[in-house]
Amino acid sequence: MKILVPDVPFDLDFPSLLPDGGASFAPGGTDTVVAYAMNEPVPEEHTDAEVLVTWSSPPKVLADAARRMPRLRWVQTLSAGPDVALRAGFGPEVVISSGQSLHDDTVTEHALALILATVRRIDFSLAAQREHHWAKEIAFAQADPGTEREYTLDGARVTVWGFGSIALRLSPLLTALGAQVTGVASRAGERSGYPVVGPDGLDALLAETDLLVSLLPAVPATRHILDARLLSLLPTSARFVNVGRGATVDEAALVDALRSGRLAGAALDVMETEPLPANSPLWDVPNLILTPHVAGGRPRGAARFLADQLTSWRAGEPLRNVTPR
Template identity: 40%
Template structure:
């Protein structure tokens, strides 16, 4: 007897915890990777992260695609997408995980840990007098579900926090501004810039050489959203010249970062392998199951993305 099945595709997420979470939430649905599928599987749903080209064409009965993450840019421009709803994850646990990464990166610069790391490599006792958090201006570029939580957590620690977004937002403890006309002034008053924007046609290389030069000399950059929001060659030039005093980078225009990439050897760069926030089966499975139930009952799915906008 045919059973409704979710087909799973991800090169980075293990299937076992997703199977455990989803099959517990939906006992009448199976989760299978493509090699596991049989004639008994009626594939109606897909749970994916950067599936291979042509992936969706094999499943003509699909009714819902769920992205294993927040960003939808990996599916934009594909020719094999069926005309079905595409949903992203909206998981508070993911937002908290991202906030912890941003807090780590901001505190590392605000407390001069990068300076002490360099001194340790040289076996130098190098004292830098600590500064109050309120004297460090942190700007969060992008105040969506992830960026908004990060900005609020930073404000709670007493940093001087400003935030920029495409449309107006209000957050406790955060000075907010919006619209492209306000971006230059926002950058000029930011000592530590946190990039939390989705990748869209409008945000691709938004931080180009001109805008990076607007930051105060020696400013720090943290990018945990998408690599292509920043013009990588322009960023490297700014890091070499000292216009940027340092960068913490979790995302890149090409991933994995090639072994011969110049970013590997810059002493003022910290590289992490795109793990600032990941989808968590234990908490996100309930959202996926709820959307499948909504679809079955004829209700619109939640957290639907618009690929023409990129989110």
């Protein structure tokens, strides 16, 4: 079986994790592991591969692979979200699985950084710094009984939308800072001690939310799911942080909510179009923090994860993180 792995700037010593260096992984068969340039089309001599591992490949490269790799049966992306692979046009016989869990720690760290930055008004302080302005008004606002609770997570009502593995890493950190965390997922219930509401409970929950954190994936059902109607349900003092996918947000509605003051602030690591075009209104919206899709960083533990996935594939056992299609 031929397996294509990306030529990546981190340790992906995949063959060494397989028995005999990958020479005879299964009885009666052999594995050939080939590295390819992830930003370039798969070379013609390797279009016969059955397994394609991807990470940060441009959409056009994956679309090209979907057209030119007739023997492909499995695409494993090392990204937390499989959205680029899902849009590439792979046939229904091709299994697509994501790298969910490989980015949990770094996304959690970045989400917490953005949350604290917007709650503590770090963007305002940085803007004041560039103007050589000593922004004492922040301190006055924190001392004002009418606005003091808007500057802290202590007692804040935090809604985490998309309550998966990253949410389970992030929520205890928010709890430690005094926040009251409620999750939103496809099914209501309780997860690791946190209450989780289903879609039918979202409207009522948003009306009582101080901070909304989105960890949603980009799938057809979530496109622009945070729209003008849902944004209008949030209190005007609420803030929004997105470290999921940009396509889940109606950006025009978000811009309008921030400019009109119907939303106090936001912080985004992901946008619908990336890189963000120079003429995007997001660049100049007040009370908005932008970072260039850097929350995930490199996948951590990718080599062991891939070896475990291949072991399952060879044995006919279920793979982790398979995306329904």
